[in-house]
Amino acid sequence: MTSKNQEVPYKIYLTEDELPKYWLNMRPDLPNKPAPMLHPGTLKPCTPEDLYPVFCEECVAQELNGADSLVEIPEAVRNFYRMYRPSPLVRAYCLEEILDTPAKIYYKFEGSNTSGSHKLNSAIAQVYYAKQQGITALSTETGAGQWGTALAMACAYFGIDLKVFMVKISSQQKPYRKAVMETYGAQVIPSPSDTTAAGRKILEAMPDTGGSLGCAISEAIEVSAGTAHSRYVLGSVMNHVLLHQSVIGLEVEAAMEKYGIKPDVIIGCAGGGSNLGGLIAPFMSKKLKGQADTRFIAVEPASCPSFTRGRFAYDFGDTGQTTPLVKMYTLGSGFIPDTNHAGGLRYHGMNSVLSQLYHDGFMEARSYRQNDVFEAASLFARSEGTLPAPESSHAIKAAIDEALACKESGEEKTILFGLSGTGYFDMAAYMAYNAGTLTDDIPSDEALARGFATLPPVE
Numbered sequence: 001m002t003s004k005n006q007e008v009p010y011k012i013y014l015t016e017d018e019l020p021k022y023w024l025n026m027r028p029d030l031p032n033k034p035a036p037m038l039h040p041g042t043l044k045p046c047t048p049e050d051l052y053p054v055f056c057e058e059c060v061a062q063e064l065n066g067a068d069s070l071v072e073i074p075e076a077v078r079n080f081y082r083m084y085r086p087s088p089l090v091r092a093y094c095l096e097e098i099l100d101t102p103a104k105i106y107y108k109f110e111g112s113n114t115s116g117s118h119k120l121n122s123a124i125a126q127v128y129y130a131k132q133q134g135i136t137a138l139s140t141e142t143g144a145g146q147w148g149t150a151l152a153m154a155c156a157y158f159g160i161d162l163k164v165f166m167v168k169i170s171s172q173q174k175p176y177r178k179a180v181m182e183t184y185g186a187q188v189i190p191s192p193s194d195t196t197a198a199g200r201k202i203l204e205a206m207p208d209t210g211g212s213l214g215c216a217i218s219e220a221i222e223v224s225a226g227t228a229h230s231r232y233v234l235g236s237v238m239n240h241v242l243l244h245q246s247v248i249g250l251e252v253e254a255a256m257e258k259y260g261i262k263p264d265v266i267i268g269c270a271g272g273g274s275n276l277g278g279l280i281a282p283f284m285s286k287k288l289k290g291q292a293d294t295r296f297i298a299v300e301p302a303s304c305p306s307f308t309r310g311r312f313a314y315d316f317g318d319t320g321q322t323t324p325l326v327k328m329y330t331l332g333s334g335f336i337p338d339t340n341h342a343g344g345l346r347y348h349g350m351n352s353v354l355s356q357l358y359h360d361g362f363m364e365a366r367s368y369r370q371n372d373v374f375e376a377a378s379l380f381a382r383s384e385g386t387l388p389a390p391e392s393s394h395a396i397k398a399a400i401d402e403a404l405a406c407k408e409s410g411e412e413k414t415i416l417f418g419l420s421g422t423g424y425f426d427m428a429a430y431m432a433y434n435a436g437t438l439t440d441d442i443p444s445d446e447a448l449a450r451g452f453a454t455l456p457p458v459e
């Protein structure tokens, strides 16, 4: 170990009593508010009543709440959080040493609960609100499987039935994920499936498709709409999900304050934006109020580059084009990433608040090829010991690049990144990387144009 190793503990924990009591909503601090969500039929801003058939009422209220900075965390949710939170904030001394960088690297690890990622933070809140409202069944989609697993855990805890539409390629690559969800009592259906009209339509057009989150969302919405006392739940993209995930950033802020640490750069991987949005929330609010000058970097796969090559436009959230329209960075709801893409983060769009922040220059974005991401993942596993999720490894790769830039310039920057999950269930992807068979499939401009052609003609 280097002489740096006594600066702060390797792991900085909060006590249970220091768990945040409120979630933080960034929206009141945005100089330009995100454009309103639009009803797909009338193209008028969505009212709460428009959304009640799909989401439970409290989630709708949170979704549309642009005014309140602080939202109280219900005691029942906080009690569940106590089972696996606060999560550790780790100083990556070993990685720093291998990189021989003067930078100080920290990561917040969300992968130590059984579902293996940050998704549980929102799953438990959404299931709690559904239960409060007398909902007895939920349906959802899952891509890589983390969301479905988290939701299965939360539904088991509150005694709610769950149907999970799992992107077909993931259900083939990750049979153990399916088994875990089933152990928690959920029903798992590979998507597209012939159990819904949306699924049958997609199968007819593309019989060999490995599926996409957009397809699975259409199927899950259709099922909840056709089932009594049932609602649909979503594990990313939506504002209420980002709100719940702010527990991540609030814990980091409290832990860092104990040691007087101020991050110069904060990095997160971005699929729909929830772990990134949650991690940066308190720090972004400070930046927007002129109290800090933190840099923020969103990292995405080169095979699904919503921020770096997408359009800032109104779009549907699903392939079946049934959801409200959201103004966001998007590749078009018809965009489906290459089936060789193993690294997660496959969603075509991005949360609307993050999209606005990126559009207004408060956040940067970059993309990486999956072989470079897995190389960073391996270096991280070998130095820090933790096997990272491929999604999280996008953030690792960016943190390593930032730390190497510090080595060039001699700057002692403090870098924070979100380690959103564990890679235990991603061994098929790691095996492909280790065998040298992982390909880097970057969409051509023509492929992107086909996605953009599916954008609705709405300004």
Ligand SMILES: *Cc1c(COP(=O)(O)O)cnc(C)c1O
Pocket (backbone or CB within 6 Å): 116, 117, 118, 119, 144, 146, 147, 235, 236, 237, 269, 270, 271, 272, 273, 274, 275, 276, 345, 389, 391, 392, 420, 421, 422
């Ligand atoms: C789902 C997931 C992501 C991507 O979703 P976001 O909403 O962008 O956070 C990233 N990392 C892990 C481990 C995930 O499970």
